[in-house]
Amino acid sequence: MLPHQQNGHKSKVLVFGAGNFGSCLADHLGDSSHTVYMWSRSENLVNHFNQHHRNPEALQDHLFAESITAVGPEFPSAELVQRMDVLLFAIPTEGVRETLTALKPTLEGGKVPLLIFVNKGIETKTHALTLEIIADTCGPEIAKVATFISGPSFAKEIVKRQPTSVSVVSLSAEHAQQASQLFHQPWFRCYTGDDPIGVELAGALKNVYAIAAGIAAGLGFENNTRAMLITRGLAEMTRIGTAYGASPLTFLSLAGVGDLFLTCSSKTSRNYTVGYRLGQGEKLEHIIKTLGSVAEGVTTAKALKAVVDELGVTAQIASGIYDVLYEGRDVEERANELLSLPPNRELDLSEGGKPAQRLMEKLGLTPEV
Numbered sequence: 001m002l003p004h005q006q007n008g009h010k011s012k013v014l015v016f017g018a019g020n021f022g023s024c025l026a027d028h029l030g031d032s033s034h035t036v037y038m039w040s041r042s043e044n045l046v047n048h049f050n051q052h053h054r055n056p057e058a059l060q061d062h063l064f065a066e067s068i069t070a071v072g073p074e075f076p077s078a079e080l081v082q083r084m085d086v087l088l089f090a091i092p093t094e095g096v097r098e099t100l101t102a103l104k105p106t107l108e109g110g111k112v113p114l115l116i117f118v119n120k121g122i123e124t125k126t127h128a129l130t131l132e133i134i135a136d137t138c139g140p141e142i143a144k145v146a147t148f149i150s151g152p153s154f155a156k157e158i159v160k161r162q163p164t165s166v167s168v169v170s171l172s173a174e175h176a177q178q179a180s181q182l183f184h185q186p187w188f189r190c191y192t193g194d195d196p197i198g199v200e201l202a203g204a205l206k207n208v209y210a211i212a213a214g215i216a217a218g219l220g221f222e223n224n225t226r227a228m229l230i231t232r233g234l235a236e237m238t239r240i241g242t243a244y245g246a247s248p249l250t251f252l253s254l255a256g257v258g259d260l261f262l263t264c265s266s267k268t269s270r271n272y273t274v275g276y277r278l279g280q281g282e283k284l285e286h287i288i289k290t291l292g293s294v295a296e297g298v299t300t301a302k303a304l305k306a307v308v309d310e311l312g313v314t315a316q317i318a319s320g321i322y323d324v325l326y327e328g329r330d331v332e333e334r335a336n337e338l339l340s341l342p343p344n345r346e347l348d349l350s351e352g353g354k355p356a357q358r359l360m361e362k363l364g365l366t367p368e369v
């Protein structure tokens with residue numbers, strides 16, 4: 001149990017990442033009177049935040065809870081980390097391995113705080129999910145208790161206390177419950193589950209389909225096309241997920257269709273925006289340079305190509321996005337190619353599960369997910 005659950009004390013939380021989602025979640029917890037530290041690599045951000053309770057790089061209109069202290073730009077000290085009940089990671093997947101490697105010496109030997117991850121991606125170099133990155137860097141015992149929060153959750157709306165619901169999952173039901181209790185509020189509802197592989201895949205893959213939905217809108221396609229993309233995207237991500245070894249039901253959850261629907265339907269999504277701007281004829285390099293924050297679907301599309309090839313699964317939409325982002329294919333021509341493919345059986349699930357089995361074996365668990 002976390003200290004605040006045992007005796008009414010509030011928790012001490014250190015958030016890694018001071019971008020849109022890190023600062024939004026810091027605010028959510030700080031508002032509930034937890035003691036919150038937020039690490040940023042930017043000295044300017046740290047100084048500005050501590051002086052004005054505003055983030056100069058994200059959610060600029062928001063006045064943040066006073067119980068948040070920004071720390072950095074140096075990596076948080078072992079002394080600070082060891083005082084924490086919770087470490088919350090709100091950095092892109094590409095930075096998780098480096099951050100956990102730096103933390104590992106501090107986590108060794110001492111009490112392990114509750115570890116919560118909110119990134120949504122697949123690592124490009126290794127094609128690993130975050131669960132595997134945690135196992136590689138900190139060992140299987142820590143991976144087994146790591147918790148993942150995912151679902152339809154735009155930071156911009158959470159800071160306005162708009163009702164939001166998320167999936168909170170871990171291989172340890174107890175840790176998922178603890179994370180859920182930490183975050184749960186009437187406007188922020190936490191539903192627990194135990195399929196971190198499925199939830200991670202759903203969160204990562206929906207970003208790729210959001211790029212597709214954005215492209216369609218940028219090319220001038222309207223609502224029918226978007227509905228088709230969301231539905232066929234859901235079928236495709238469920239097929240990939242089950243071939244990987246995840247539960248197909250997970251793709252019907254908040255972290256699955258919930259987040260897919262949100263991200264494919266709004267320009268608030270960075271991934272949708274990347275697609276929209278591609279559809280309008282802008283170059284990827286320019287879009288990434290001027291977007292102002294991360295769109296994880298861009299790197300995930302590359303890793304996903306390798307995952308799909310290894311699984312031998314048909315993933316026509318994901319493959320089209322890969323071709324546009326990494327093979328220099330013309331966006332309109334590739335979209336028309338996709339549209340001219342003959343429709344196949346509407347629903348089918350691939351059998352398999354080898355990647356999840358390998359990951360469970362790495363964690364010393366039976367190969368069932």
Ligand SMILES: NC(=O)c1ccc[n+]([C@@H]2O[C@H](COP(=O)([O-])OP(=O)(O)OC[C@H]3O[C@@H](n4cnc5c(N)ncnc54)[C@H](O)[C@@H]3O)[C@@H](O)[C@H]2O)c1
Pocket residue numbers: 017018019020021022023040041058090091092093094095096098099118119120121153154155156292293294296
């Ligand atoms: N913004 C949202 O609404 C939202 C919602 C749910 C999940 N997420 C996920 O949360 C993660 C962070 O998203 P965001 O919106 O805060 O992005 P962002 O671009 O606004 O901020 C990213 C933060 O991570 C830091 N960072 C980047 N690379 C790093 C590295 N290698 N090491 C340490 N820190 C690094 C940046 O400096 C920045 O503070 C992403 O994986 C995103 O998919 C975002």
Ligand SMILES: O=P(O)(O)OC[C@H](O)CO
Pocket residue numbers: 120151152153154207210259262263268269270271272294295296
């Ligand atoms: O802005 P996006 O596309 O990264 O989406 C943010 C969140 O993942 C939505 O749940």
